[in-house]
Amino acid sequence: MKKILSIAIAAFIALVFYSCDKGSKGKKTFLPNVTGAAGEVVVVLDKAVWEESIGKTYNDILREEYPMLPQSEPIFDVVMIPPSAFTDIFKSHRNIVITKVGSEFAQAQIVLQRDVWAAPQTVLNIVGPTYPAIAKMLNDDKDRFVQLLEQAERDRVVQNAIRYEEKGLRKLLEKKFDISLNFPKGYQLRLDTTDFVWISHETPDISQGIFIYQYPYTDENTFTLNYLVEKRNSFVNKYVPGPTEGSYMITETLIAPIFQPLMYKNRYFGQLRGLWDVQMHPMGGPFVSYTTVDEERNRVITVEGYIYAPRFNKRNYVRQLEALLLTFSLGSENAKE
Structure with a gap:
């Protein structure tokens, strides 16, 4: 019995040690590691509006050309999926943008969440009463929108640099x-x-x-x-x-x-x-x-x-x-x- 208890305690300590600092900003978490390639963003959006103003707005902002590279590259690689496809395989992604439209939202805004399904993860909830309201907000506040994702990418690099310094x-x-x-x-x-x-x-x-x-x-x-x-x-x-x-x-x-x-x-x-x-x-x-x-x-x-x-x-x-x-x-x- 003592041997089993010792093994259980050792396993628990190992789990705590393993998971202690892999969350965003080095926070402790037991969540799985994020998936997806660096610079990739999953955009969850109703397929019916992919070709309309809101879909075009996401593509125009996130696929804008990265400055001062020898060859043209977008600032992010965008993977656009409908809500029905947003299953566990995507929920562990490093960068997720979720669009929510409804009368319960008085105004369009960006709501930041971290480490929802995996770590270190950034989830941006883009909410608003209508798609046009959201598109206008994103165009007006695109610098902050992009910087939240840029900072998330930088934070992961820095976290790794500190951990393996x-x-x-x-x-x-x-x-x-x-x-x-x-x-x-x-x-x-x-x-x-x-x-x-x-x-x-x-x-x-x-x-x-x-x-x-x-x-x-x-x-x-x-x-x-x-x-x-x-x-x-x-x-x-x-x-x-x-x-x-x-x-x-x-x-x-x-x-x-x-x-x-x-x-x-x-x-x-x-x-x-x-x-x-x-x-x-x-x-x-x-x-x-x-x-x-x-x-x-x-x-x-x-x-x-x-x-x-x-x-x-x-x-x-x-x-x-x-x-x-x-x-x-x-x-x-x-x-x-």
């Missing part, structure tokens, strides 16, 4: 730059020089890399497209060689990068999205960077992710890197926490 890389950056970034296993240090660090994950087919560099904050025009591109080139031209003698990384200018100011976690960033190239060698891909000012040290810090995957779609790789970049925090901010 390459702690030595975070400690290196804490010591060198007094900043924190999370890297999952597989990332390795490529170069560590005065004000520039290069970290990457390499496979035979794909390179996912991150640059971290700093320079004095001396110009109030720092947060402009031209200035940030000029600074980027000054570092990557010098420290990122190409595969042939005399070649080096540059910023593609035929398709100009996009600059966007934004606030994230109460910190101002200048975001750059663009394409990188290699001078004197046929090689390139997308990059995204985030630049901010450390007022206490009067310095500018940039964290950048780039992808080289010539035979593959690149959206999910960019999204993975962007999630890691947005784990950025200054040492002083960590101390306050």
